[in-house]
Amino acid sequence: MHEYPLENRFAFPSNDAAGAGASINLAPIRDGFVFHVLGDANSNEVDLKQALVKIAPELGTDLRSPSPNQWFWVGGADVSDSRLAEIQAEIPEQFVLADQTHGRLRMVLFGASSRSVLAKGTMVDLSPEMFAIGQSTMTQIGHIGAMITRTADDSFELIVLRSFASTLWDELQHMAAEFRHP
Amino acid sequence: MTSFRIEGGTLIDRSDVRRFTFNGEALSGIGGDTVASALLANGKQLVGRSFKYHRPRGILTAGAAEPNALLTIGRDGRRDPNTRATMAELYDGLEARSQNCWPNVSFDIGAANGLLGPLLGAGFYYKTFMWPAAFWEKVYEPLIRKAAGLGRASYDPDPGYYEKCWAHCDLLVIGAGPTGLAAALTAGRAGARVIIADEGAQPGGGFLAEGSPVGGKPADTVLADIIGELHALPNVEIRKRTTVFAAYDDQVFGAVERVQKHLPENEINPHRAMERLWRIVARQVVLATGAEERPIVFGGNDRPGVMMAGAMRTYLNAYGVAPGKRVALFANNSQAYQTAVDLEARGIEVAAIIDPRTCPNINYAGKARLIAGAMVRDTAGRRAIKSITVRHDDGSDEVIAVDALGVSGGYSPIVHLACHRGGKPVWSDAHIGFMPPEKTDGMTPCGAVAGKAGIAACFAAGGVAAVKALAELGVMGEAASLPGVEQTAETVDHIQPVWRVASSKGKAFVDFQNDVAASDITLAMREGYDHVELAKRYTTNGMATDQGKTSNVNAIGILAENKRVSPGEIGTTTFRPFYTPVCFGALVGASKGMDFQPVRKSPLHGWAERHGAKFVETGLWYRSSWFPKDGETFWRDSVDREVNTVRTKVGICDVSTLGKIEVFGTDAAEFLNRVYCNAFLKLPVGKARYGIMLREDGFVYDDGTTSCLGENHYFMTTTTALAAGVLTHLEFCAQVLWPELDVRLASATDQWAQMAVAGPRSREVLSKIIDDDISNEAFPFLAAREVSMFGGRLKGRLFRISFSGELAYEIAVPAGYGESVADAVMIAGEEFGIAPYGTEALGVMRIEKGHVTHAEINGTVTPADLGMGRMVSAKKDDFIGRVMNLREGLVDPSRPSLVGIKPKSPSDKFATGSHILNPGDDVSLANDQGYVTSMCHSPTLGHPVGLALVKNGPKRHGEEVVIWNGLAGTTVTGILCDPAFVDPENEKLHA
Amino acid sequence: MRYSALSLLGNAFSKNKNWKPAWRNPDPKPHYDVIIIGGGGHGLATAYYLSKVFGVRNVAVLEKGYLGSGNIGRNTTIIRSNYLLEGNNPFYEFSMKLWEGLEQDFNFNAMVSQRGVINLFHSDAQRDAYTRRGNAMRLHGVDAELLDRDQLREKLPFLDYENARFPIMGGLMQARGGTVRHDAVAWGFARGADQNGVDIIQNCEVTGIDRDGNQITGVQTTRGAITCNKLAMAVAGSSSHVAKMVDMRLPIESHALQAFVSEGLKPFIDTVVTFGAGHFYVSQSDKGGLVFGGDIEGYNSYAQRGNLACVEHVAEAGMAMIPALSRVRILRSWGGIMDMSMDGSPIMDRTHLGNLYFNGGWCYGGFKATPASGYCFAHLLATDTPHETATAFRMDRFARGYLLDEKGVGAQANLH
């Protein structure tokens, strides 16, 4: 059989992050998984977390809920097809799990100006007292839908549909430019 | 410096000399100047010409209300027409030009219109220019259009960068004068999130124009202390150069910040916005917008050198500019006397104060001669004022030589933002002005906009208002106070309304920019246009770029006087956004040019690029439309080759943009059965089915295939165009119509790279990379399941479906692997002559096969119209669209229905969008038989083929018709036929 | 008083003091043959043609505000007859023909300016749809031309051809389309109707409709009760509200549409242009302002105002079409209320109450229809049969399934 090279190509352009100490940085998250968990009408996050801890303790329980009874389960580990199939088989009946690792890409925007940059796109009030660390929400950044999660003081993870990823990347670079070239 | 620049000036920095040109003349000003203050400092009183009569005009105000001094500033893509000189900050190298005058502002031919004044009264154009009929467009209108308009807009693209932002606050303070600053200070000290916005270059408002000490300290020192404290508060944001231009529902305010408009080109940071649109979400608002001083309507009141009394103070105290050397004042209120005090303090002669009140109650102790009970009835001077004529109370006239006249007719609260959401302002006889509406939810008008006067009273009011607003938010605050200022009992300024000077000689203007005189308003009334809105529309009063800021209340006063009623009974016209004009650039932000809409890229975009694809915009997507090879110069060359390749060998096409939806849940089958008009309940695992979705009104919405991948798991594909729409529709069905069903929908469009591999050799190609058995027996037409690929290295989903009509598959793999898999297919297919094909070839093949797309599914067709009437289940008792699909008009046998169409002579061409007529019929809409929905050249058959919706079409196969294209001037004889031009028996499909 | 160059000159000499009111300001009489509710464009045009063409002169037009205070005074002034469907096209062409002779007919210069209307297209599918439409127009004898990119570039060199996100491929032009000074249309019809004896009664709001079984007997108003033989509704925007007085529900939702004008500019664009890749259309008024608009707000509204999101949306589309708009300043926005019907086309019919007649559902296309709407409604009122160009505007077409859906978006009002 012919040896076909297989490569998981990345949808973001190469990273042109600013130097250390810059007030704004944008970095893609290359590794890991995004699983879309869909629960039935009676499902809840506590049950889901318990189940995930049991089934896949190695993957963590980092959950972001875009909608009632739905979660994006994300993590930094790479999960094989067979491992995914095992998890899908073991997850309690009230949940189903769809792989979105390729469909939804993650990046991190961080630095002192991160809120000012995001305010150019989203109406959501991201001020520290209104949007706590760990909180996440689906919103629109300009014309593009994205999920914003606050991961640290001045650090926000963005999850975006793959097809929009390069456009959002470019737009964020434009929005951040004034802080890189003051 | 010129002789009009005097000492002082809170806003200017004399060490910073700035050069600029005005109509080509080199002049200089200083940092902090507006163009208006710099022009005045240079002795330039005549700066523009009016709209209709081209009368010479000067600078009337020192702010946003300026109706006269409109200049074109900058050049090429940075040219700003109609810029108010009173708001434009002077920068080094600024170029300003007068508008609406030819050959120049001092000598303007258009001024001849003034001689025709009586002919050009209000509404004259409605009464003439009607004969002969054709002359309006050909003669009159071009002349009028050429004469009308003010500045000339550039056709060059603007090199500036713009952006938009959201902002949130507990308290938005609009206006940073004494009132607003007190409110911001109060709320800031209480810990609330505060945004205070002001249109000026610096915050301060009334402080900046104040010539007298405040609480024993100079006004600018007091101001500096306040600003210093506000800057130190981390919860307070001061936005200068920021105009809050509109109030929208739910406490959303539009504001525009002129971030870099005050900078010369070489200092503009290209990464920073020129202007920035703010969308401010405020929990509470303090409206501290102040009041606009009103002109008085008297003969010759538009002559350069006539200026608002308050503006004179601003030029004196903020810019160190003298409005003249011998000044008179014409005022009906006591506040205006402060101008005389300040002028005299700077050693400028005040020749006279003309006050229509017979016993003005004032405590003015200056040197100027006070003429009580008198009016100014006329002015003289060719290009600027030389003298005024005063009519005394005994009826005698006196001419007084002056080179400037300050006017004050009272104060109009700037209530715009309080009225944008529908509130009507309320007339106050005490204030002689329209006050903010009584009900302004979440907004507290205070200070001058609420009728207060003077720094002390306004500052106190601002603090009180902020305390009240904070209380609404459950925050305690204490009103800020000015050190050393004692609250005195409020004194009421008795203003005597003067809507027009009855003894006026010559034209007395109400709306300066639109040249509306008092006589025009009276004429409108006489002709029946007596409602304030009709008067506005008939005379154009208040419709100029200043939106009547200085003219509307006077017009209302004149209407009221004529009708002998209170101005309150006349009412105002509607206050509408925007408070001051906002440029497109700011409202558009970065969404321009290529960034107008986001680009969506398929996971195979890079692969297609490497194969030289030409892309086409499809919604937000770019899709590969054809793949030219060397030597192919015309798109058809490539498309024909691609079609032939697929029909005889094998091709690969990117179909990743199709909508893909994972449908889960124990009721998923029941759900699908209800949203499709055909049956889905018994679709077995491992099978795909073509489905038609109707709207509830019975017409076809979308089509696609849905595959059963497992118990309670389906995979739906939709058309590219309706991917978002179908998901939204399904969510409506699942959440609203049938929330009791367990169905869960996940959009999976972006997860999968999907490619069609089509052609007689497609199975052989795929067999090389797919581990499973995909023989016809093991994987027949409409099979659909997960497969192992590349020796177990990758899993994909394989569907045996065909849009082209050939033996074909669609293979879906995780998007990141899309390019690798497409490359692998190309390698595997090399020995069979594989080629990539694009949407054009796909389109040709589907027409040849008689498959429909949204060219046919245009929202007005039923399944029966498309020849798929039998798919509509008669057994299911409920599905979306079932009942409305049965309406008389939807089952009418004469409805246009799908047919194939081809030219009688194979060499004849025809176009999509051509209509179908019966041979011999007259060309008329009544004889219209239908139209061509799609057509292409069929490389398979060697002639054009098309699809059409034709009345009774399916019964007319073989009939000759006329394919009529009146737009192109062509008619072709066509033959109606079966829409399946290729393989009508579906043998290839099942091979 | 007839308007002419001579009357203008004569009055100029007498300092314009002898002009007479353009219309009377009568008190309502107790009874009229026909009462028209709504003193906007359509109501006034109906009264004008009733009195002029059909000889029905005992007519009152009841207007709750000032005459022309509805959509006739807040639209973007465009006239065109570039319709696709057989039920629409002849009607709008009839309207266009009436526009072409209107000013001489009612002796009032409404500045009918046939400067051309161009609809841009940006894809093969749009071009095909415009080809179909243009050919439908041609079939009915209406002028239509399909312009390619080069022809377009000659007419409108400042559009964004090169760098547009959705490149412009061409346009469908109707040269006879154009603009009309909107207020003047109301005033011209009002003055004409008044001269024929019609009573135009302003500040007279209808508060109730009196009926005797299935027969309308008259109306209650803020200026008293008035009886009539026939009652006609021409209150687009508020149709559902008035219909509710006789317990009628309609296939209509009311939606707000914003319109905009820029600061006055020297001649910038000399035709009407409609963008095909976003919601934007523009023309330039004789006064110099760019008059433009976009899409409705999307939610039901009776408030004549819109929101910022829609403003931005319109501005974005505008600049995508004409990049040079960047520094053009928008002066004012305003709003009107549209009768959005469930198939995007108007309704003009006798109702189930035999002497109540309905005219509405004009969506945002009512202005261009004003003269034909008035003429055809007058025809219906006077003869009880629909005018030959307005036979498709029946009320029962929704129930029977004979929709007039130009866009093909179905029974959702805000999509039309």
Next chain:
Amino acid sequence: MSSLVKCPHCGLRPREEFTIRGEVAAPRPSAGADEATWFDHVYLRDNPRGEHREYWHHAGGCRRWLVLSRNTLTHETSDVVDASTLKTEGAR
């Protein structure tokens, strides 16, 4: 609320994130209902001047269908609920 909507799941959000469908019409008729009942459901609207209930879809957020109780004259919203509660709670 016509500038901002308080989504019960996501909080205060701008108009731009929503797609609006229109009036909450008479409930979807049962399968056996006659054509007239269906016609009423699909085509006829109360379209009141005042309090009104309508469907908004939070397309740019949680993708839930909401029912707004909103005043068409003042644009004030008095209530926002997830649309699924209409049926589950038997409202209207």
